[in-house]
Amino acid sequence: MASDAQLRRENRVVIAHVYTSTAAIALGAVFGVFQGFARTSVFGAPAWFDYYRILTLHGVLMALVFTTFFITGLSLFVTYRSIPRARSLTMGWFGWWLMVAGTAMAAVTILMGDATVLYTFYAPLKASPWFYVGATLLILGTWVVAFEIFENVAYFRRNNPGAVLPLVVFGAAATFLMWLIATLGVVAEMGLLIPWAFGWTKGIDVMLTRMFFWYFGHPLVYFWIMGAYLIWYNIIPTRYGGNTFSDALTRLTFIMLLLLSTPVGIHHEFMEPGISSGWKMLHTLTTYGVAIPSFITAFAIFASFELAALARGKRGFIATVASLPWNDPVFSGAGLGMILFIIGGFGGLVNASYSMDTLVHNTIWIVGHFHVTVGGPVALSFLGAAYWMIPRLTGRALWKPEWALFQTRLWFFGMLIMSFSMHFAGLLGAPRRTAEVGYMGAAAAQAWQPLMLLAAAGGFFLFASIITFAIVAIGTLVQNEKTEPMDAVFATPADAAAPTPGFLQHLYRWGAVAIVLAVLAYVGPLGELLRHPGYLAPGMRTW
Amino acid sequence: MHVHKYERWWMLFGTCMLVVFLTIIGVAAFLDNINPPSGMQRIDPTRVAQTPPFDSPGLHKRADGTYEAYYVAQVFSFTPATLTVPAGSRVTFYVTSSDVVHGFFIPNTAINMMAIPGWVNEQTHTFDRPGEYLLLCHEYCGIGHQNMFAKIEVR
Ligand code: HEM
Ligand SMILES: [Cu+2]
Ligand SMILES: [Cu+2]
Numbered sequence: 063m064a065s066d067a068q069l070r071r072e073n074r075v076v077i078a079h080v081y082t083s084t085a086a087i088a089l090g091a092v093f094g095v096f097q098g099f100a101r102t103s104v105f106g107a108p109a110w111f112d113y114y115r116i117l118t119l120h121g122v123l124m125a126l127v128f129t130t131f132f133i134t135g136l137s138l139f140v141t142y143r144s145i146p147r148a149r150s151l152t153m154g155w156f157g158w159w160l161m162v163a164g165t166a167m168a169a170v171t172i173l174m175g176d177a178t179v180l181y182t183f184y185a186p187l188k189a190s191p192w193f194y195v196g197a198t199l200l201i202l203g204t205w206v207v208a209f210e211i212f213e214n215v216a217y218f219r220r221n222n223p224g225a226v227l228p229l230v231v232f233g234a235a236a237t238f239l240m241w242l243i244a245t246l247g248v249v250a251e252m253g254l255l256i257p258w259a260f261g262w263t264k265g266i267d268v269m270l271t272r273m274f275f276w277y278f279g280h281p282l283v284y285f286w287i288m289g290a291y292l293i294w295y296n297i298i299p300t301r302y303g304g305n306t307f308s309d310a311l312t313r314l315t316f317i318m319l320l321l322l323s324t325p326v327g328i329h330h331e332f333m334e335p336g337i338s339s340g341w342k343m344l345h346t347l348t349t350y351g352v353a354i355p356s357f358i359t360a361f362a363i364f365a366s367f368e369l370a371a372l373a374r375g376k377r378g379f380i381a382t383v384a385s386l387p388w389n390d391p392v393f394s395g396a397g398l399g400m401i402l403f404i405i406g407g408f409g410g411l412v413n414a415s416y417s418m419d420t421l422v423h424n425t426i427w428i429v430g431h432f433h434v435t436v437g438g439p440v441a442l443s444f445l446g447a448a449y450w451m452i453p454r455l456t457g458r459a460l461w462k463p464e465w466a467l468f469q470t471r472l473w474f475f476g477m478l479i480m481s482f483s484m485h486f487a488g489l490l491g492a493p494r495r496t497a498e499v500g501y502m503g504a505a506a507a508q509a510w511q512p513l514m515l516l517a518a519a520g521g522f523f524l525f526a527s528i529i530t531f532a533i534v535a536i537g538t539l540v541q542n543e544k545t546e547p548m549d550a551v552f553a554t555p556a557d558a559a560a561p562t563p564g565f566l567q568h569l570y571r572w573g574a575v576a577i578v579l580a581v582l583a584y585v586g587p588l589g590e591l592l593r594h595p596g597y598l599a600p601g602m603r604t605w
Numbered sequence: 606m607h608v609h610k611y612e613r614w615w616m617l618f619g620t621c622m623l624v625v626f627l628t629i630i631g632v633a634a635f636l637d638n639i640n641p642p643s644g645m646q647r648i649d650p651t652r653v654a655q656t657p658p659f660d661s662p663g664l665h666k667r668a669d670g671t672y673e674a675y676y677v678a679q680v681f682s683f684t685p686a687t688l689t690v691p692a693g694s695r696v697t698f699y700v701t702s703s704d705v706v707h708g709f710f711i712p713n714t715a716i717n718m719m720a721i722p723g724w725v726n727e728q729t730h731t732f733d734r735p736g737e738y739l740l741l742c743h744e745y746c747g748i749g750h751q752n753m754f755a756k757i758e759v760r
Contacts, residue, residue, distance in 0.1 A: 094618050114745065149660020180745050184706050186722065188745070268706065268721055311608070333717055335644035335724035339634070342641055346630060350623055357619035363610050416630050417639045422716045424743040440725045493743035497751040504754070506739040560607060597650060597723035604680050604705055604747025 068149075069548060070141045073455045079135030079581075080455070082162060083128050084448060084535060089443065090123035091528040098480070098521030103452035103500050113497035114178045114605060121181030122172065123299035125282070126200065128164050130566060132444045133159070134207040135287040137234035140292065141214045143550045144228040149532060153213070164199025167192050178605040180495065182279070182573045183255070185271045188601030191259035199250045201245050208238035215569075218560065226562045229309055230296040230552045236316035239573045240323050243580060244281030246280065247274045248328075251485035258601060265598025269336045269591055276330040277584065281323035284290030284352075286436050288319055290443040294363060294396055297450060299553035300385055302391040308363035309555035313566040318355040321576050322348065323584030332419045339416075341587040346416040353580040354406065371558060391466035395446020398474040402438030402481075406431060409485065424495075426510075426517075427488020432462065434481035435526075442473055445531055452535065457544035465530055472527040480520025487513035632651060642718040644699070644726040653677055653703040664688055664696070676700040678707035678720040681749035687756045692735040701725045708743035711757065719744060732759045 093116045100107035107113050123535040138154055170192075177193035215235050218227060227235070251274035260492040295312050299305055306312055328345035331337055371382040387393045402529045409431040412418045422428060450465050453459055460466060492499050499514065501507040608616075633639040653659050654677075661676045662684045669706045674696050700709045702720040710717045710725070717759055718726045732738075742753035 114748065114750070115744075178748075184744075186705050215631070268723060272721075311612075332641040333726075334719045335642065335646075335721055335726040337643060338645065339640045339643045342643065343630075344636060347627060350627060353619055353623050354616070357616060358612075361615050365609070411626065415626070416641060417633045420641065420715055424710065424718050491710070491739070492740055493708070493710065495745040495750070496743070499751070501739055501741065501754050504739045504756075505737060557607065594647070596647065599650070599722055602704060 071151055072149075073548070075158065076139045076142070076451070076493055076577065077153050077455050078155075078158050079131050079136070079138065080451060082158070082165075082449060083131035083135060083444070084531070086123045087126040087445075088528050088532050088596075090120050090128060090412075091525050093117075093123070095118040095521050095525035098518035100497060101499055102518050103498075103511050103520070107497055112175065112178070112599065114180070114495075115172060115175055117495065118172050118178055118180050119169070120169060125181050125436070127562070129286050129289070129440065129444075130200070130204060132448075133278060133285060134158075135202060136289060136292060136444075136451070137211055137238060137449065138161070138207065139455075139550070140230045140234050140296070141211050144231045144552065145214050145218050146216065149214075151205055152375065153210035154558060157203045157210065158232040160206060161200050162202030162203075164196045164201075164203060167196030167199065169196075171196065175605070182275060184275070185258075185266050185268050185464075186599035186601045187253065187605075188259055188603055191256055191364065191600070194252050194255045194259055198249065198256070201249060201252075203243065206536050208242050208254045213236050223280055226567060228552070229306065229312055229555060230292065230498070232313055232567075233292045233295065233316050235569055236320050236572075237285065239569060240281060240288065240320045240576065241572065243576055244278050244285070247277030247324075250274050251278070257309070265600050267591070267596045268599050269334070269596065270588075272331060272334065273337075273584070273587065273591065274325075276327035276582070278327070279330055280327045282434075283436065284319050284323040286440040288316065290396075290399070291315065291319075291359060292442045293547040294359070295442045295448045297447060298393060298396045299366050301390055301553055302367070302370050303373075304366045304553070304554040305558075306553045307369070308554070308557050309562055310557065310560070310566055311358050312361055312364075312555070313562065315355040317572045319352075320572055320601075321579055322351045322355070324576065324580035326352075328583075328587060329419075331413050333423045336591060337587050338590060342529060343416055343591070344586075345583065346414065346437055348579075349414040366556070368408050372443075384543050386466050389467060391460070391463055391470055392446045392450040394441045394470040395449070396439075396466055398470055399439035399442035399446070400507035402434050402474065402477060402499070406438060409434065413430065424493060425488035426484045426492045426494045429494045430481040430484030430488060433484065434477060438474075438477050438481070442470060442477075445473070446470060448531075448535070451550075452538055453546045454548050454550045456539065457548050458538050458542040459546050460534065461541045462534055462566065466534045469527050469534065472523055476520045476523030476525075476527055478515045478520070480524065483513040483516040483520065487517065579598070615696050636692075638732075642726050642728040644724060646725040647723060648725050650701070650703045650722040653701060658699075659701060664690065671695040671697070674698045677718050678702045678709065678710065678742065678753075680747050681742075681753040683709075683753070683755040685755070687696070687758065688740075689758045690732055691760060692759050693731070693733060695728040695729065695731040697725045697727055699725055705746050706744050707753070709740070709747050710743040711738050711740050714738065717743075735759045 097106040177189035179187045179189045179321040258266045326349040329349045371385045376385045487510040490510045665673045701722045702722045707720040716730050727735045738757040740755040
């Protein structure tokens with residue numbers, strides 16, 4: 063066992079990561095609510111309000127900062143707690159400092175108006191070079207965290223020959239292995255963007271940067287999902303006295319997500335020239351492959367619910383659902399998130415479809431979709447998990463758990479309202495990433511105006527919810543004394559006695575397979591782009 | 606590895622759904638020819654105005670009675686700003702950008718594509734219903750992005 067002093071030193075690293083994350087979501091929510099109102103015809107954007115600068119900040123803070131810092135914090139936490147040892151925390155801190163430095167650098171350029179390029183920074187929009195450098199540092203910081211986790215895996219294997227890596231650490235390591243492979247794409251893109259932004263190179267191949275970006279952009283989404291699955295499989299069952307349904311199938315799920323995350327990115331480029339429809343079709347096929355780990359997860363979660371209910375003599379669907387601890391904020395976050403994920407799954411089927419995407423591409427439907435996935439299941443599970451982690455990190459009981467519960471419910475309803483109205487407005491044709499969607503009173507634009515108002519109202523509930531979160535989190539620190547034990551227990555698999563098949567333990571071999579799949583999926587489209595040297599754009603600043 | 610009997614059924618169900626979805630998409634693609642826009646033609650964005658057919662943007666009638674419409678997207682407008690199309694006509698839109706990335710989207714039609722500098726993208730739609738259509742840019746392109754739209758009249 064690690065000593066108490068050691069535990070506290072480890073906790074401080076994790077706290078740094080997790081609190082940076084929650085600060086990002088709180089700040090991002092303030093911007094989000096402004097965006098919602100700005101898009102309505104009733105309120106509109108005040109003259110001083112630079113919609114696109116704020117939207118860049120919102121996208122970066124939410125999609126890149128909030129999620130990433132939470133997953134690094136959570137993964138370090140589960141690794142440290144599952145593999146107790148005397149350890150140096152240099153890597154954990156170094157990773158955090160790099161990530162913070164990168165975030166700060168990017169945030170300053172955005173705030174100064176030198177990087178109003180949105181979080182996708184599509185060339186030939188040309189931001190300050192420091193924006194790209196900052197984003198690169200953020201990624202490099204996560205690599206340091208990844209190596210910290212891999213080092214602990216190696217330590218465990220060295221010192222426990224023949225033992226199986228704990229499930230939760232396996233999940234965290236698979237998540238970061240996937241992340242390492244995926245971020246190679248964006249780092250390669252930065253290798254083009256940075257010299258170009260400094261003026262060392264004259265031009266940039268626009269389609270090449272887009273392909274690199276989306277090679278990374280889709281796995282980014284699975285990174286979030288894998289973070290949520292870590293919580294769903296390993297923490298949530300402990301809230302209702304249950305077990306993880308199956309050790310082997312959980313490992314299989316993480317391996318499949320590792321394999322299927324990269325060879326799919328072109329589904330974000332269906333509407334683009336320069337990529338033949340054959341490659342688009344290939345990436346449609348691989349995208350739908352995610353149905354398998356999703357079905358396994360849906361089954362595993364319900365089976366785990368049911369086994370726990372049966373153990374308490376409850377039978378049937380309604381009795382099972384009713385027996386779950388819906389009044390526990392930790393469970394409520396994940397449980398309500400799962401409900402939102404079902405809606406998100408249906409929407410995803412449309413987006414990923416080669417032909418139906420025409421209906422929704424770049425409309426506000428897409429914004430509705432990712433808010434009901436990353437803003438729903440992922441963000442709610444993370445906030446719920448924060449309620450679980452904060453006492454275990456600080457030794458202080460959660461202040462006002464009933465407010466925490468209210469927070470998760472308010473977020474759920476706010477998200478339902480906002481995302482439903484965004485989905486429908488998108489079907490009517492309302493575009494995303496647009497400051498005003500009135501189009502001088504054009505008839506088509508009239509149809510979606512009421513829905514924009516409804517979306518803004520939903521956004522307001524979300525904003526109120528995050529304020530509640532901040533009150534509970536800060537209240538815990540200033541009001542409550544250190545009284546709680548700080549130990550963390552992860553769920554044990556129901557089939558813990560059965561041996562884990564060897565092929566589900568070779569994480570790095572699966573990593574090699576993932577790289578092969580990524581190469582196979584991209585050699586064709588990349589070769590097609592590079593066969594004839596394309597136009598090299600000098601870049602411009604249009605804001 | 607033990608897999609529960611119900612789970613096998615459930616996975617079988619999942620796999621069947623997958624096959625159904627992919628078959629529908631495949632049938633739409635290969636039999637009905639419903640494919641996303643994938644223009645493979647390149648163009649020099651600095652010389653769009655001199656490059657035929659973009660030197661005369663607008664509607665052109667083909668010999669077979671269908672139409673071609675050539676559009677140039679630039680910050681923050683489309684050329685042409687208005688287009689009149691006879692009702693019932695089948696129009697193939699060709700679009701390119703002379704600066705940054707733009708979107709080319711006509712709500713309530715099948716037209717939705719990206720305009721990328723250096724490339725010509727294309728997509729076809731039959732305008733059955735007369736009326737006024739909104740053509741808008743749905744990719745962020747700069748400070749005036751929300752003002753980037755045009756009109757298409759179908760008469
Ligand atoms: C208070 C809660 C939130 C509100 C009110 C809100 C509202 C909005 C609105 C109105 C937009 C932009 C619409 C447009 O395209 O013009 C937007 C974009 C976005 N939001 Fe949120 N949001 C919230 C929370 C979140 C969360 C939790 C996440 C992710 C974890 C998130 C991620 C994003 C992303 C990635 C974009 C896209 C930015 C872009 O298109 O460049 N949001 N949000
Ligand atoms: Cu994707
Ligand atoms: Cu635009």
